[in-house]
Amino acid sequence: MMLHRPDIPPSLEVERASVTPVNKRETRSLYKARVKIFPKRVHGFFRSLKWQIMAVTLAIYYLTPWIRWDRGAGAPDQAVLIDMPARRFYFFFIEIWPQEFYYIAGLLIMAGIGLFLLTSTVGRAWCGYACPQTVWVDLFLVIERWIEGDRAARIKLDSAPWTFDKLRKRASKHALWILTGVATGGAWIFYFADAPTLAARLAHFDAPPIAWITIAVLTATTYLFGGLMREQVCTYMCPWPRIQAAMLDEDSLVVTYNDWRGEPRGRHQKVQQETGQAGGDCVDCNQCVVVCPMGIDIRDGQQLECITCALCIDACNGVMDKVGKPRGLISYATLKDYNASTREAPVHTSLRSLIRPRTIIYVTLWSLVGLGMLFALLTRERLDVNVLHDRNPLAVRLADGTIRNGYTIKILNMKTIPRDFTLRTEGIDGALMTTAGSDAARASRLLVAVPRDDVRVLKVYVSASPQDLDAAETPLRFIVEERGGGESAIYDAMFARP
Amino acid sequence: MAQPEHDEMSGVETTGHEWDGIKELNNPLPRWWIWTFYITIAWALVYTILFPAWPLIDGATQGLLGYSSRANLAQSVQQAQQAQSGNLEKIRTLPLDEIRGDPALLEFANAGGRSAFAVNCVQCHGAGAAGAKGYPNLNDDEWLWGGTLDDIHHTLVHGVRHEADENTRNSQMPAFGRDGLLERAQIADTADYVLSLSGEDHDAAAAGRGATIFAEQCSVCHGANGGGDRAQGAPSLRDAIWLFGGDRATIVETITNARRGVMPAWGDKLDEATIKQLTVYVHSLGGGEASKPAPAASVEAPAAAMP
Numbered sequence: 001m002m003l004h005r006p007d008i009p010p011s012l013e014v015e016r017a018s019v020t021p022v023n024k025r026e027t028r029s030l031y032k033a034r035v036k037i038f039p040k041r042v043h044g045f046f047r048s049l050k051w052q053i054m055a056v057t058l059a060i061y062y063l064t065p066w067i068r069w070d071r072g073a074g075a076p077d078q079a080v081l082i083d084m085p086a087r088r089f090y091f092f093f094i095e096i097w098p099q100e101f102y103y104i105a106g107l108l109i110m111a112g113i114g115l116f117l118l119t120s121t122v123g124r125a126w127c128g129y130a131c132p133q134t135v136w137v138d139l140f141l142v143i144e145r146w147i148e149g150d151r152a153a154r155i156k157l158d159s160a161p162w163t164f165d166k167l168r169k170r171a172s173k174h175a176l177w178i179l180t181g182v183a184t185g186g187a188w189i190f191y192f193a194d195a196p197t198l199a200a201r202l203a204h205f206d207a208p209p210i211a212w213i214t215i216a217v218l219t220a221t222t223y224l225f226g227g228l229m230r231e232q233v234c235t236y237m238c239p240w241p242r243i244q245a246a247m248l249d250e251d252s253l254v255v256t257y258n259d260w261r262g263e264p265r266g267r268h269q270k271v272q273q274e275t276g277q278a279g280g281d282c283v284d285c286n287q288c289v290v291v292c293p294m295g296i297d298i299r300d301g302q303q304l305e306c307i308t309c310a311l312c313i314d315a316c317n318g319v320m321d322k323v324g325k326p327r328g329l330i331s332y333a334t335l336k337d338y339n340a341s342t343r344e345a346p347v348h349t350s351l352r353s354l355i356r357p358r359t360i361i362y363v364t365l366w367s368l369v370g371l372g373m374l375f376a377l378l379t380r381e382r383l384d385v386n387v388l389h390d391r392n393p394l395a396v397r398l399a400d401g402t403i404r405n406g407y408t409i410k411i412l413n414m415k416t417i418p419r420d421f422t423l424r425t426e427g428i429d430g431a432l433m434t435t436a437g438s439d440a441a442r443a444s445r446l447l448v449a450v451p452r453d454d455v456r457v458l459k460v461y462v463s464a465s466p467q468d469l470d471a472a473e474t475p476l477r478f479i480v481e482e483r484g485g486g487e488s489a490i491y492d493a494m495f496a497r498p
Numbered sequence: 499m500a501q502p503e504h505d506e507m508s509g510v511e512t513t514g515h516e517w518d519g520i521k522e523l524n525n526p527l528p529r530w531w532i533w534t535f536y537i538t539i540a541w542a543l544v545y546t547i548l549f550p551a552w553p554l555i556d557g558a559t560q561g562l563l564g565y566s567s568r569a570n571l572a573q574s575v576q577q578a579q580q581a582q583s584g585n586l587e588k589i590r591t592l593p594l595d596e597i598r599g600d601p602a603l604l605e606f607a608n609a610g611g612r613s614a615f616a617v618n619c620v621q622c623h624g625a626g627a628a629g630a631k632g633y634p635n636l637n638d639d640e641w642l643w644g645g646t647l648d649d650i651h652h653t654l655v656h657g658v659r660h661e662a663d664e665n666t667r668n669s670q671m672p673a674f675g676r677d678g679l680l681e682r683a684q685i686a687d688t689a690d691y692v693l694s695l696s697g698e699d700h701d702a703a704a705a706g707r708g709a710t711i712f713a714e715q716c717s718v719c720h721g722a723n724g725g726g727d728r729a730q731g732a733p734s735l736r737d738a739i740w741l742f743g744g745d746r747a748t749i750v751e752t753i754t755n756a757r758r759g760v761m762p763a764w765g766d767k768l769d770e771a772t773i774k775q776l777t778v779y780v781h782s783l784g785g786g787e788a789s790k791p792a793p794a795a796s797v798e799a800p801a802a803a804m805p
Contacts, residue, residue, distance in 0.1 A: 390626075392624075393637055396637040397738055398640075398738070406784060423801070437604065439788040461784050
């Protein structure tokens with residue numbers, strides 16, 4: 001352990017703040033108005049990491065709708081598109097129909113297990129780094145800091161009387177926030193329509209009302225959540241922190257104040273040293289408190305509010321560097337290592353803690369679901385047939401004594417090329433078909449042309465001789481086959497007699 | 499008034515209400531709640547000024563916006579009628595064959611026909627048009643008066659035995675028993691012959707006697723071989739379909755008293771577009787006949803466009 005440099009008084013080395021954390025159990029009340037939090041700017045490893053993640057996530061969000069993907073003539077060429085009116089979801093080479101929604105369900109299950117995995121290993125990393133709430137609050141804070149200055153300047157401005165300067169700063173800050181909200185909502189709608197077309201229509205004020213409404217709603221929520229509510233969203237509105245508390249265990253990495261090293265904290269280390277008092281490494285500068293966007297004091301231990309953004313680690317490491325003490329007074333550590341350090345010698349948390357039965361089970365489950373979905377996706381049929389038996393009348397006797405049943409048949413051609421299919425039946429000898437609206441004679445096979453990426457609906461009448469039928473109901477199988485070989489689909493229906 | 503009681507644990511004033519020792523604390527309401535409450539009050543005041551609200555003796559206040567749900571409905575109905583007017587006009591003017599040949603128009607006509615059928619026709623023919631005893635099943639391919647679009651249209655417009663309409667479908671089967679045209683035994687023999695026509699169980703000797711009577715009395719309308727005659731509305735007696743029933747007792751009753759089913763003429767009740775939609779709908783139920791003779795049977799048939 002390095003000694004602090006006695007030539008410089010600690011008070012000159014470290015910027016100190018005299019603050020009370022906003023969110024402290026003792027000061028929290030159910031009915032109290034929100035106390036504003038003014039997070040201070042911080043530099044360090046985790047702050048850089050967060051800037052990078054922010055850049056990547058924002059880039060994905062804003063740029064994805066503009067990626068083009070050729071699907072042939074007549075099909076949308078947007079790589080990621082949720083086409084609500086046509087009920088199609090496009091994701092690069094994948095096209096999903098509404099009845100294939102289980103792929104989305106599978107993705108959600110994977111996202112769920114992924115979050116479990118992430119939480120059990122690195123704690124609330126989702127909250128701290130990638131959650132849109134965190135990313136957008138960071139973005140809003142950048143704007144706030146740019147206009148109003150850092151923490152001290154912002155506090156001063158907040159308590160200052162309303163002058164022209166304050167009005168100007170506040171107005172421009174909120175204007176920029178709202179513009180950010182508009183950009184956020186504006187990007188969102190491009191996932192639901194052809195982006196260049198919609199952008200042009202927006203520019204000509206010619207976009208459909210739902211686009212404007214969506215932009216307005218998302219602008220409002222972005223401004224409200226990112227600008228005004230901030231940490232309250234995480235603390236009061238979001239269910240995930242409460243679930244995550246159950247996902248954490250003693251091997252999960254959490255942001256930890258190593259009080260075995262820091263306590264007793266003291267502002268006057270030099271004095272303590274000279275008088276021979278036992279002193280911890282914490283210089284009680286409160287830098288960890290002032291940088292916290294959630295308004296907590298990490299030295300109080302694990303708290304619901306902590307989103308593990310790790311900015312207090314950066315702040316504390318900076319201070320430790322200045323006072324010449326080793327980094328890591330606040331660090332990512334597991335509860336197990338923290339307890340061991342408290343009881344015996346300091347233990348350095350290593351990445352080994354990531355591999356344990358629980359995480360292996362999560363990884364296995366996650367991979368199984370993923371592989372299962374991949375397999376299903378690669379082997380899925382792009383042809384389907386649905387048959388709806390007429391209910392009223394169930395069966396009709398014709399003049400020549402044969403029995404006729406009506407069926408509504410839907411043939412789904414999910415490929416991006418038009419295809420011709422043959423429809424035939426199996427199970428009743430001599431069953432013949434006609435279609436409503438056609439004057440063609442009864443036939444044992446029907447030719448059905450289905451346009452690309454479309455559904456063809458046919459009303460088909462099947463007639464059969466009574467001697468070929470069972471007493472009440474006879475199984476009848478409809479078979480759809482692609483002409484010239486290819487895919488086929490079957491549907492097992494029943495044939496009734498009067 | 500007594501001093502308000504304060505809860506020991508929290509120091510909060512109580513309301514004085516007590517249930518089995520549990521006292522209600524008079525905690526302040528959350529601010530978001532109270533503000534929401536105030537907003538709803540303000541909203542209600544504004545609403546009652548803008549919209550019809552306060553009941554008076556002869557109605558209610560009209561509201562500044564002049565809103566009326568009745569006027570809204572009238573407007574919606576008018577909009578719907580306007581939206582349909584183009585198709586309805588086409589249906590009114592185009593020949594039936596052309597309506598059926600246009601998939602979009604056919605879909606519109608079928609939908610309109612289905613709803614008109616549900617209002618005017620289901621009382622006798624049933625919701626699925628499957629008919630009942632004495633009321634023809636419109637799904638099958640047996641037609642008393644013909645199953646082409648034009649035949650169905652004529653029946654719909656003029657009805658069956660609708661006295662006020664001189665073009666109505668009218669067949670007059672005599673009541674052979676009631677009017678004393680045939681003896682009881684002769685009727686029984688004729689019934690056996692009729693049963694033999696469609697291959698049902700019958701007494702061959704009686705049927706032999708009945709054949710002579712049939713040739714004399716029945717073949718004029720029902721045809722020499724019992725195949726029926728649509729021009730006269732005489733049903734085929736050779737097929738599997740019986741309007742009133744194909745058992746011996748029912749046939750005897752039919753010959754004795756005759757059958758005189760009626761259907762109203764819809765020409766003076768419904769407009770032409772509705773009747774044409776009904777025609778197309780009934781024709782689409784599975785028994786509709788082509789105006790031209792059907793093409794020769796084939797193994798594979800192209801599937802028609804379907805609404």
